[in-house]
Structures are given as C-alpha cells and as structure tokens.
Amino acid sequence: MRHAIALHVLLLLGALVALEEEPQQEERNSVNVSVVTWNLAEGSPKLSDLRFLEELGEKSDLICLGVQEIENLTPRRQEGHRCREWRRLQHRVLGKDFVRLGHHSIGSIHLTVYGKRELASRTKLVKMSDVVCGVGNVLQNKGAVAAFLRVDKTTFLFITAHLAAHQTKVAERNGDYWRIIGELEQEIPPAWIKRAAKRRQKALTGTAAAGAAPERAAHGGERSVFLDMVDRVFFFGDLNYRIDLDRLDVQRGLVAAAAVAGGGGAAAGGRGGERGRRRTAIVPEACLQPLPTSSPWVKAAAAKPSLQSLLDFDQLTLERSRGGAFVGFSEARISFPPTYKYDKNSDTYDSSAKMRAPAWTDRVLFLPHQPAVQALDYRSVQTARHSDHRPVVGTYKVMLTK
Numbered sequence: 001m002r003h004a005i006a007l008h009v010l011l012l013l014g015a016l017v018a019l020e021e022e023p024q025q026e027e028r029n030s031v032n033v034s035v036v037t038w039n040l041a042e043g044s045p046k047l048s049d050l051r052f053l054e055e056l057g058e059k060s061d062l063i064c065l066g067v068q069e070i071e072n073l074t075p076r077r078q079e080g081h082r083c084r085e086w087r088r089l090q091h092r093v094l095g096k097d098f099v100r101l102g103h104h105s106i107g108s109i110h111l112t113v114y115g116k117r118e119l120a121s122r123t124k125l126v127k128m129s130d131v132v133c134g135v136g137n138v139l140q141n142k143g144a145v146a147a148f149l150r151v152d153k154t155t156f157l158f159i160t161a162h163l164a165a166h167q168t169k170v171a172e173r174n175g176d177y178w179r180i181i182g183e184l185e186q187e188i189p190p191a192w193i194k195r196a197a198k199r200r201q202k203a204l205t206g207t208a209a210a211g212a213a214p215e216r217a218a219h220g221g222e223r224s225v226f227l228d229m230v231d232r233v234f235f236f237g238d239l240n241y242r243i244d245l246d247r248l249d250v251q252r253g254l255v256a257a258a259a260v261a262g263g264g265g266a267a268a269g270g271r272g273g274e275r276g277r278r279r280t281a282i283v284p285e286a287c288l289q290p291l292p293t294s295s296p297w298v299k300a301a302a303a304k305p306s307l308q309s310l311l312d313f314d315q316l317t318l319e320r321s322r323g324g325a326f327v328g329f330s331e332a333r334i335s336f337p338p339t340y341k342y343d344k345n346s347d348t349y350d351s352s353a354k355m356r357a358p359a360w361t362d363r364v365l366f367l368p369h370q371p372a373v374q375a376l377d378y379r380s381v382q383t384a385r386h387s388d389h390r391p392v393v394g395t396y397k398v399m400l401t402k
C-alpha cells in the first residue's frame with residue numbers, strides 16, 4: 001500500500017516535472033531576435049541613452065545592431081574614437097549575458113551581432129559580407145553589411161543598409177536595394193544552397209514536413225531566388241524612404257494624429273507635461289491657416305485622421321506594394337512618429353533653413369511573415385536624442401526549422 005502511494009507520488013511528480021519542461025521545450029523551437037537601427041549622425045550616444053538596449057538584453061536571444069554615420073568619412077588607418085566608444089558602450093550594456101558573435105563595417109555602416117551566452121553553442125556566425133552603393137558604387141558612404149548566421153539548423157541573414165538620401169531619390173534607393181540583394185546572393189554559403197535545393201525537392205515529392213511548403217508559398221508575387229535559400233531574413237537600416245508630401249502636410253498629419261491619440265501620444269511621443277509644449281513646438285503658425293482643399297493630405301485625412309493618413313504616402317510602403325523594392329518582405333505596424341529629422345538634442349523636427357519634412361527613414365523589414373516570424377514589438381526610442389534620427393527597435397519571435 002505504502003509502495004503504491006509512493007509510486008503515485010512519484011508519477012505525479014514526474015507529471016509535474018514534465019509540465020514544467022513543456023514551455024522550455026517550446027522555447028527551444030523559437031528564439032527572440034531584436035534588431036536595432038540607428039543613424040548616429042557622427043556623434044556618440046550617452047550610456048543613459050542605451051537603457052533600451054539593456055531592456056532588449058532581458059528578453060532577446062540574438063541582438064543585431066546596425067548603425068550608420070558612426071564617423072565622418074575621412075579615410076583612417078585605425079578605428080576612430082566614436083567606433084571605439086560605441087564598442088565600449090555595447091560591451092558595458094550587453095557584455096555580461098551576451099557574446100559578440102561578429103562585427104563588420106564599411107565606411108560608417110557597422111553591424112554587430114550578439115548572442116546570449118546560453119545560446120552560443122547552438123549559434124554559428126558563418127560569415128559577414130558587404131556591398132558598397134555610394135557614388136560610382138565605390139564611395140563607402142552608402143551600402144550594406146550582412147551577417148550569415150545559423151541557429152541550430154535555421155539559417156539567418158541580417159542585412160543593415162544605408163540607402164540613397166533625399167526626398168526625390170526613390171529610384172536610386174530601389175536600385176541600391178536590388179544591388180545589395182544581387183551581390184549578397186553571390187555570397188550565400190554553398191551548403192545553404194544545397195540544403196535549400198534538397199528541401200525544395202522534398203516539398204515537390206510531398207515528403208516535406210507539414211508547414212514548410214505553405215510557409216514559402218504564402219509570400220506570393222515575384223521575388224529573388226536568393227530569399228528562398230535563407231530561412232529568415234531581416235533587412236534594416238536608414239533606408240531613407242520619405243513621405244511623399246510637403247513639410248506642411250506632414251506636420252498637419254502629425255498634429256492630427258496627436259489629437260486623435262489623445263493630445264500627444266503617437267505623434268508627440270513626449271511624456272506627460274511635455275506634450276502641450278511639444279505640440280506647439282512642431283506646429284508653425286502656417287499650420288493653423290485654413291488649408292487649401294487641394295492638399296493631398298487633407299483629402300487622405302478626411303477618411304483616416306491618424307498616422308495612417310501619413311503612412312499612405314510613405315514611399316517604402318508604396319514601393320513595396322507596387323513591387324519597386326523589398327518584394328515579399330513584411331513590416332510590423334508603425335505606431336511611432338517619424339524618426340527623422342530632429343534638431344539634435346531636441347524633440348523638434350528640423351527647424352534649420354532646409355526645413356526637411358519628417359520621415360520614417362529608419363526601418364526593420366523581415367521575411368517570411370507569420371507564423372515563422374512574429375513581431376512582438378516595433379518602436380522608436382524617443383529618449384535617445386543626440387542624433388537627428390531616433391533609433392528604431394524591432395523584436396521578433398522567430399520559429400526555428402527542423
């Protein structure tokens with residue numbers, strides 16, 4: 001009798017242990033990936049600006065940091081002081097729990113990949129590459145840096161880029177995109193290509209694991225073969241796409257969105273008492289004048305008085321939907337104000353003579369979409385203000401393949 005009870009207790013304990021292990025088992029089939037893009041505008045952030053990175057460290061297995069304009073472009077033989085400082089800050093914030101898996105740069109574009117220590121034995125950085133897109137495809141002020149990486153059997157490609165600048169240069173940005181994709185296609189490790197071919201063969205003969213085929217079929221549309229050879233792709237950076245509206249219409253849109261969000265929220269991004277002050281700060285007198293009904297934003301906003309009325313004119317979204325670039329990529333919903341161009345150390349959009357229109361230049365795109373990659377968070381960091389750009393952070397739950 002005693003024996004029987006003891007056995008029951010043991011079985012019960014066994015069941016409890018099994019229950020406890022279940023979530024861990026589930027965890028092993030996915031990793032949390034955080035991606036950061038930040039145009040540093042040739043300045044160093046303060047340690048206190050990196051609180052967000054500390055928070056990312058608590059919930060991420062992989063962290064990829066892509067920065068642009070870390071230094072000015074004078075040729076130098078040694079690492080510049082801002083690069084050193086950026087490395088020191090990262091180490092200070094992430095060094096305890098993370099291993100630096102790799103780092104590579106061209107000109108002022110830097111990519112650094114960190115992996116949680118517990119994950120280190122399952123993660124392999126296969127290689128890093130770069131593509132130059134500046135003037136004549138020689139000048140290293142524009143281009144991309146990429147990391148080819150594996151977690152268990154799942155292959156990842158992280159691409160950070162700085163694409164062509166200026167409001168009207170959409171075609172040049174699209175051109176940079178295709179050039180980057182084309183060049184990186186040549187860099188795919190042969191073992192990845194073989195594996196992808198094998199899996200395609202399996203899918204054709206119907207023996208593929210359930211789920212693999214629908215995941216790939218779901219994209220639809222025309223896309224680079226390249227993207228079929230890598231399981232998970234993240235493309236992020238200062239992609240430089242603007243809003244196809246003039247400055248006044250963008251500002252009107254932000255003011256309207258702020259009003260919809262409750263007098264601050266989405267567009268102001270400030271805290272508490274700062275809201276009122278900030279709202280007036282970004283609204284010049286001219287915004288308060290009656291609007292000409294021919295204004296494109298006025299027409300759009302009649303239907304959607306929120307950030308959406310501006311996103312309807314976002315060049316990147318428009319290009320994606322018409323197949324101009326980033327075909328097949330997804331992006332999480334944008335609920336943060338444009339991340340460019342601020343007066344440095346302020347919450348005010350460009351008040352210089354150039355009066356550049358605010359834009360969502362800093363973005364994170366990924367592929368494939370749900371359920372393989374699920375966005376958990378997508379936001380700008382409004383408190384990090386040394387640059388004329390705000391950092392943008394995306395966090396994703398990424399399913400691993402068998």
Ligand SMILES: *[C@@H]1O[C@H](CO)[C@@H](O)[C@H](O)[C@H]1NC(C)=O
Pocket residue numbers: 027032058059060061376
């Ligand atoms: C991944 O993110 C989710 C949602 O934030 C969190 O609940 C989970 O604990 C994270 N996993 C790890 C390993 O940090």
